[in-house]
Amino acid sequence: MMTKNELAALQSTALKVREHIIRMSEGGGCFIGASLSCVEIMVYTYARVIRRDKDKPTDLNRDYLFLSKGHDVPALYGTFVEMGLLEPGRLANHLSTSDSIYWHPNRKIPGVEFHSGSLGHLPAVAAGVALDCKLGVGDNRIVVITGDGELNEGSVWETILVANAYGLDNLTLVVDRNSFQANIRTEELVPLEPLVDKFEAFGCDVIRVDGHDFLALEKAFGDIDSRVTGVWAGSAAEGRGKVKVIIADTVRGKGLPSIEARADRWFCAFTATEVAQLLEELHGHVKASIESETLVVR
Amino acid sequence: MTYEELLIQTALEDERIIVMTAENRALVRNIPKILGPRFVDTGITEQTMVGMAAGLALRGRIPIVHALAPFLTMRAYEFIRTDVGIAHLPVKLSGYIPGFLSDGNGPTHQSIEDVSIMRGIPGMEVYAPADEDDLVKMLPHIWSAPAPAYTRINHKKGNFTHAPYQPGKAEVVAEGTDVTLLVYGFLFENALQAKSLLEKEGLSVGLVNMRSLKPVDEEAIVRAATGSQHLVTIEDHLQTGGLYSIVAEVLLRRRVSAAVTALSLGERWFRPGLLAQVLETEGFTPEKIAATVKENLVSYAK
Numbered sequence: 001m002m003t004k005n006e007l008a009a010l011q012s013t014a015l016k017v018r019e020h021i022i023r024m025s026e027g028g029g030c031f032i033g034a035s036l037s038c039v040e041i042m043v044y045t046y047a048r049v050i051r052r053d054k055d056k057p058t059d060l061n062r063d064y065l066f067l068s069k070g071h072d073v074p075a076l077y078g079t080f081v082e083m084g085l086l087e088p089g090r091l092a093n094h095l096s097t098s099d100s101i102y103w104h105p106n107r108k109i110p111g112v113e114f115h116s117g118s119l120g121h122l123p124a125v126a127a128g129v130a131l132d133c134k135l136g137v138g139d140n141r142i143v144v145i146t147g148d149g150e151l152n153e154g155s156v157w158e159t160i161l162v163a164n165a166y167g168l169d170n171l172t173l174v175v176d177r178n179s180f181q182a183n184i185r186t187e188e189l190v191p192l193e194p195l196v197d198k199f200e201a202f203g204c205d206v207i208r209v210d211g212h213d214f215l216a217l218e219k220a221f222g223d224i225d226s227r228v229t230g231v232w233a234g235s236a237a238e239g240r241g242k243v244k245v246i247i248a249d250t251v252r253g254k255g256l257p258s259i260e261a262r263a264d265r266w267f268c269a270f271t272a273t274e275v276a277q278l279l280e281e282l283h284g285h286v287k288a289s290i291e292s293e294t295l296v297v298r
Numbered sequence: 299m300t301y302e303e304l305l306i307q308t309a310l311e312d313e314r315i316i317v318m319t320a321e322n323r324a325l326v327r328n329i330p331k332i333l334g335p336r337f338v339d340t341g342i343t344e345q346t347m348v349g350m351a352a353g354l355a356l357r358g359r360i361p362i363v364h365a366l367a368p369f370l371t372m373r374a375y376e377f378i379r380t381d382v383g384i385a386h387l388p389v390k391l392s393g394y395i396p397g398f399l400s401d402g403n404g405p406t407h408q409s410i411e412d413v414s415i416m417r418g419i420p421g422m423e424v425y426a427p428a429d430e431d432d433l434v435k436m437l438p439h440i441w442s443a444p445a446p447a448y449t450r451i452n453h454k455k456g457n458f459t460h461a462p463y464q465p466g467k468a469e470v471v472a473e474g475t476d477v478t479l480l481v482y483g484f485l486f487e488n489a490l491q492a493k494s495l496l497e498k499e500g501l502s503v504g505l506v507n508m509r510s511l512k513p514v515d516e517e518a519i520v521r522a523a524t525g526s527q528h529l530v531t532i533e534d535h536l537q538t539g540g541l542y543s544i545v546a547e548v549l550l551r552r553r554v555s556a557a558v559t560a561l562s563l564g565e566r567w568f569r570p571g572l573l574a575q576v577l578e579t580e581g582f583t584p585e586k587i588a589a590t591v592k593e594n595l596v597s598y599a600k
Contacts, residue, residue: 028402028572070406095402097571097579104404117406118369119342149321152341181342182321189321190341 002048002218010214013082014043015282018255020078020091022278028095029269030103031071033259037178037211037250038072038145042079044217045143045174054085057110063140066126069147069176070104070116077101077109085111120153122146123173127163130171141225143172149181152190157202160243164203169241172224173204176211178252183263199245211248220246256281258288268292299434301325301453305362306332308441315441316354319364320347324394325453326364344374351389352381360388362441367393367409367450368400371416382446383419389446391416396450397484397534398568398576405567409450414539416448417512423447424512428486429456435463436509452484460507468515469507477591478504478522480541481532482511488577489532491584496591511544519548523556530559530591534582537562559594561587 002010017039025032045065052062067076080086086109093099100108104117116122126144133140150156163171177195179186186192199206207224209216224244251260256278259265270278270292277288302325309315310332317329318338330337340347344365351361363370370393371378382389393412400407417424423445427433430453440447443465461469472493481489486507493503504526506518523529531541542560549556561582568580577583581590 095571095575097569097575102402102404102570104406106404115404115406117404118373149342152321152343154343154346183323184321184339189339190343 002215007214010040010043010047013047013079014039016082017043017075017078018282019279020081021074022256022275022282024074024078024091024094025268025270025278026272026275027269029267030074030094031266032074032268033180033252033262033265034069034147034176034178035072035075035078036254036256037252038069038075038176039078039254040212040214040217041145041174041176041248041250042072042075043082044214044221045145046079046083048218049141049143049221051141054083054111060136061138061140064113064126064129064142066113066116066122066142066144067105068116068122068126068144069119069150072145072176073101073103073105076105076112080109080111083111119147119150120155123156123159123163127159127166127168127171130163130168131166133170134166134168140170141172142170143174145174145176147181148175148177148179148186148192148195151175151192151195152181160199160202160204163243167241168243172244172246174246174248176250177247178250180252180261180263180266183266185263195247199247203242204245205242206245206247208247208249211250212254217246217248256288258290300430301433301437301451302328304434304437305329308438309333309336309362312360314358314360316351316359316361317364318347318351318361320344320369322365322394325392325451344369345377348374348377348389349381352377352385352387355382355387355389356385360390360441362390362392364392364394366400366407367396367412368407371409371412371448375415378416378422378446379419383422386421387446388444390441391446391448392451393448394451396452398573398580398582399452399454399484400570401573401576402570404570408567410535410563410567411539412448412450413511413533413535413541414543417544418539419446421445422512423510424450425510426450426482427452427509428460428481428483428507429454429458431456431458432460432463432469432486432507432509435460439463439465450483454484456487458487458490463509466510466513466515468509468518470518470521471505471507472503473522473525474502474504475526476501476503477528477530477595478506478526479530479532479591480506480508480519480522480545482508482541483534485532485534485582488582488584488587492587492591495584495588499592501595508541511541514544514548516548516552519545520552520554523549523554528557528559528595530561530594532561532582532587534568535562537564559591561590
């Protein structure tokens with residue numbers, strides 16, 4: 001059970017991560033909306049699920065978190081700063097060729113398990129890691145954060161079929177279900193619902209929660225973990241566990257009412273004045289009025 | 299005229315055209331409301347989009363297909379090669395932010411092998427316009443030809459007014475006896491400025507905007523090789539399979555011997571960052587291009 005103090009600490013960390021994200025949207029810009037939607041997922045997972053010793057980053061017994069929706073770099077690196085993995089000053093090197101902090105993750109940044117940016121890759125990479133952990137009788141937990149738009153890619157579904165064939169119940173997919181992809185609502189482009197049914201039909205254990213509620217995330221990870229039934233049998237034919245899926249319903253742009261759930265606030269490059277306004281807005285003072293246009297890249 | 303304006307005009311004139319994208323609408327923002335059902339966004343599904351384009355082309359349509367260049371050319375590669383290539387269907391591929399234009403995205407988004415892999419498909423044409431003006435001059439020919447084609451899109455406005463496009467021909471901007479710069483796409487502008495810098499130092503400098511990389515203008519390459527002491531190929535592409543390779547193939551086939559220097563990304567992904575800084579870091583500003591050219595001329599003279 002999470003204590004009140006633990007909850008307050010997580011909430012305070014999430015707020016700081018949001019500040020980092022907002023600051024990274026200045027100048028060359030970043031994928032601010034999608035980063036803000038996955039803050040609680042990321043903070044919670046690193047704080048309460050992933051067991052890793054930051055002094056032993058290559059320890060084979062560690063848990064893994066793979067960020068498959070790679071454009072959430074500001075949330076990832078913001079979380080790394082709060083975990084003490086990344087020197088805070090380095091965030092100011094965003095988009096400088098002198099550092100390795102750019103729009104997508106790479107392993108030059110300590111804590112990044114694998115590079116991403118091209119969608120639909122890391123479920124498969126994570127399944128490979130999960131398979132090896134099973135072969136070695138490790139109890140490592142492998143978590144992959146995917147986008148919802150990312151579920152368009154067929155490679156995600158191929159991976160789920162194969163991972164279930166191999167009984168990879170040590171693999172958990174967390175879907176940041178913010179219901180937008182680029183400048184469009186997912187349900188207006190390639191509808192995903194009923195999403196729980198889809199994952200269940202593919203053989204997964206599925207839980208759907210409010211992805212901004214730490215207590216709900218705690219319960220989801222607890223419930224889903226207690227359902228681990230897997231005994232490694234090496235083939236699809238024998239008794240096996242299932243891939244876990246947590247669908248985390250979120251709001252794109254969460255924390256900033258002026259950009260929340262807006263199709264045009266995907267990739268944003270804000271001015272210093274706008275960033276200052278957004279920071280005020282984050283702390284509940286004044287609603288920001290933003291003029292900058294969103295750019296379109298993926 | 300912009301890429302999108304040309305596309306709208308062409309599609310309104312030709313009912314066969316279907317505009318497709320795999321969720322990247324940067325070049326086609328206004329198309330859905332104008333073309334209605336002839337605009338198809340398949341979501342983030344590059345291979346499905348290309349397979350569907352092949353099916354549409356089988357029924358007589360001309361799909362003009364959009365995605366970021368790396369995902370279009372690589373995620374869907376086998377679908378392009380197998381469904382579009384083997385059947386030789388008129389599917390027109392528009393790759394967005396190729397080469398340095400992916401600036402701060404990182405290696406996952408760097409399309410720097412597209413020329414190499416796309417020209418490796420039998421019958422596939424490969425184009426690399428220098429800028430928006432060049433793009434709108436070339437596209438009517440590209441889209442109306444019966445072959446499958448890949449265009450390395452550079453939609454940025456340049457400061458140069460290009461000559462009308464002749465299918466399969468390069469644009470010879472200038473001939474020079476000391477060195478000829480062979481370039482395509484986004485780096486044209488910087489090569490043009492590098493040419494001026496080198497001329498200020500008394501060199502006679504030729505400049506060729508390649509435009510069509512497949513079919514390639516063999517005569518333009520051979521003329522440059524015989525009329526100039528030195529050739530320099532300039533490209534935001536890996537050294538393997540790009541313009542340097544194309545020039546080498548042409549010279550070998552035509553039994554022409556020449557001094558050729560490659561200014562390319564060699565065998566590396568470039569350091570991501572803001573575009574101006576990327577060009578500086580990777581050595582592709584006009585000043586750095588000029589310096590590299592001079593250095594190589596000197597080293598060959600030794």
